Amino acid sequence: MAFDGTCVACLVHELKEQLLNSRIAKIAQPETDELLLTLKSSSGQKRLCISASASLPLIYLTDSNKPSPMTAPNFCMLLRKHISNGRIVDIYQPKLERIIHFTIEHLDELGDLCRKDLVVEIMGKHSNIIFCTEDGMVIDSIKHVSAQMSSVREVLPGREYFIPDTMEKSDPLSVEEPDFIRLLTEKPMPLSKAIYTSFTGVSPVVAEEVCSLSGVDSSVTPKELSEDILKHVYNQFNIFFLAVKENQFSPAIYYDGKEPKEFSALTLTHFGGYAQREFSSISEVLETYYASKNTITRIRQKSADLRHIVQTALERNRKKYDLQLKQLKDTENRDKYKVYGELINTYGYNLDAGAKKLEALNYYTNEMVTIPLDGTKTPQENAQRYFDKYNKQKRTWEALSKLIQETGDDITYLESISTALDIALTEDDLAEIKEELISAGYMRRKFTKKKVKIKNKPLHYISSDGFHIYVGKNNLQNDELTFSFAVGNDWWFHAKGAPGSHVIVKSEGEELPDKTFEEAGRLAAYYSKSRGSDKVEIDYIEKKHVKKPKGAKPGFVVYYTNYSLVIDSDISHIKELS
Known part of the structure; x- marks a missing residue:
């Protein structure tokens, strides 16, 4: 979700409660586009992180500190000169813009009391932190914007500060009904787009x-x-924004399984399908959300090379599989040539020399067939030619059948590794998948170093009825869970016909309740290629009936009898243990 005007309004309300009349004790600039203010008030010390990053603009209260460069940047030094030890006397948001003004009272060089404005603009790639005089002249900014960079507004020392109104949007907090209807009906676009393009901060x-x-x-x-x-x-619309006017906020993050999907300062009823986690602070929401997002993004970036290797191998094997199937189709008529050879040996004794065909009764089907002949060859030679053709196609069919099975197994195996990469959440998960790819011959080990011992545990959940459930995050863990960790009467779950995790429920010799079966099924659905589907078929069986064929790839098992259930992949209500 965009860091929109409602979130900014919630943040302003929170900052007013915690930072008004606090003094600026320390100003640091840990990144080129980020400030970290340490503030002291009667309630204690607080830190305010302000980022004008083009990719991730943010502002939130935090407990964590960040290392600063040895030499402070110019903008940081300027702020220290003017507002160090200054007092925050006002925090406000113009209309519902994604802008926060901090009015700071301080003593100038002559000891006179004066005020300055620190303006934080959270506007995507146009985000900025601008330091202004009380009458709105720019003293400096963390990012300089020249006329060559923007034809709308320059942000340079000595220029006048103003909010560019490029889309002429209205204030959602004060719009009247006639204007609301007029603004929407003027736009030939879907209703939702008409709403967010007509009002600021929406x-x-x-x-x-x-x-x-x-x-x-x-x-x-x-x-x-x-x-x-x-x-x-x-x-x-009015009822929704009445909560903003009255500061009735309910900060929350909406999760799709473990992954944070959206955050909001107000309840989003149309996100009923996601798990909702409520927070008492919008700052905590922002810090938690973006920390989780950053972790997932970082792991996906780090797994890019592995994904490329797996995807390349998959594409190559799929092409090979299609070619092998096409070649196999060419051998479908091999038995016909064997019958032709037999019929020529049976009826060819009365053929005329140089005959081009033989019409004979096929005693297998009781139908007349016409067999093409080579007029330069004897009947025995024609029969042998058909027998040779049959034998060649039979050998081809036998070899291709084996190759197609092997190629199909390779595709299934690579798809299971691709699913494991989707599940991976830590660098240890990636390291284990990398080790598996090296062992399978898809990657070479660098520097010929010995195999690394990776301490990586499977996912651990507990059912509503108190039974421990374990989920393998890759094929090596699947094998370990199923054949080393689980015992005979434990229950084994897996998504039917889809790459995914082995799920083990420790029964401890007890009979599992229905709810535990359902929760284990949901975990098997979620940690599979079918994640997100409303209906996923799950096979489950006692572990003692699950076998591993000799020489099978990691994660491959067979079972000849099983139970099945159809379930969704929502695991939001299943408790995970560390």
């Missing part, structure tokens, strides 16, 4: 929520709606 997610609350399809255009429906949409 993100696409908030626009979807307004449509959902109104019970209106967000894809229809406003002109298709009657005036009564548009009035209803306005009422829901």
Whole structure:
């Protein structure tokens, strides 16, 4: 979700409660586009992190510190000169813009009391931190924006500060019903887009929520709606933003399994399918959300090389598999040539010399067949030619059948590694997958060093009924779980016909309740290629019936009898243990 105006409003409310009248004790600039302010108040010390990063602009209260460069950058030195030991006397947000103003009271060089503004603009790649005089002149900014960079607004020392209104959006907190309806009906676009392009600080997610609350399809255009429906949409819009006016915020993160999907300062009812975790602070939401997002992003970046190796091998094997199937199809008529040879030996004794064909009764089917002949050869030579052709195609069929099985197994194996890469959450997970690829011959070990011992544990959950459930994160862990960790009466789960994790439920000799079966099935569905599906078929069986064929690849098992259940892949209510 965009760091939109509602989140900024929630943050301003929080900062006012905690930072008003606090003094700026320390100013640091740990990154070229980031400030870290240490503030002291009667309630104790607080740190405010402000980032104007083009990829991840943020502002939030934090307990953690960051190392600063030995020599402070110029912007940091300027702030220290002017507002070090200054007092924050006001924090406000103009309209519902993604902008926060900090009004700071301090003593100038002559000892006179004066005020300055530190303006934080959270606007994607245009984000900035701008230091201004009380009357709105730019003293300096963390990013300089010249006329060559922007034709809308220069951000340079000595220029006047103003908020560029490039899209002429209205304030959602003060819009009246007639103006609301007029603004929407003027735009020939879907309703949700018309909402977020008409009002400041409204993100696409908030626009979807307004449509959902109104019970209106967000894809229809406003002109298709009657005036009564548009009035209803306005009422829901007004109710939603009344919470912003009254500071009735409910910060939360919405999770798709373990992955944070969205965050919001207000409840999003149309996200009912996701697990919701509520927080008392929007700063905690931002820090948690982006820390989790950064972890997932970092792991995906680190796994890029492994993904490339797996994807390349998959594409090569799929092409090979298709070619082998095509070649196998060419051998489908091999038995016909054997019959032709037999019929020539049976009926060819009365053929005329140089005959081009033989019409004979096929005694296997009781049908007449016409057999093409080579007129330069004897009947015996023609028969032998067909027998040779049959034997050649039979050998080809036997060899291809074996190769197709091997290639199919390779594809399934590589797909299981691809699924393991999707599941991976730590560098140890990637290291274990890399070791597996080296062992399987898809990668070479660098520097010929010995095999690294990786201490990596499977995922551990506990069911609602108190049974311990373990989930393998890759093929090596799957084998370890199933054939070393699990005992005969433990239960084994796996998504049917899809690459995924082995899931083991420790039964401790007891009979499992139905709910535990369902929760283990959900885990098997979630940690498989079928993640996200509403209906996933799961095979489950006691571990003692699961076997590993001799010479099979890691993670491969066979079983000849099993139970099945169909379940969704929502694991949000299953407790994970560390």
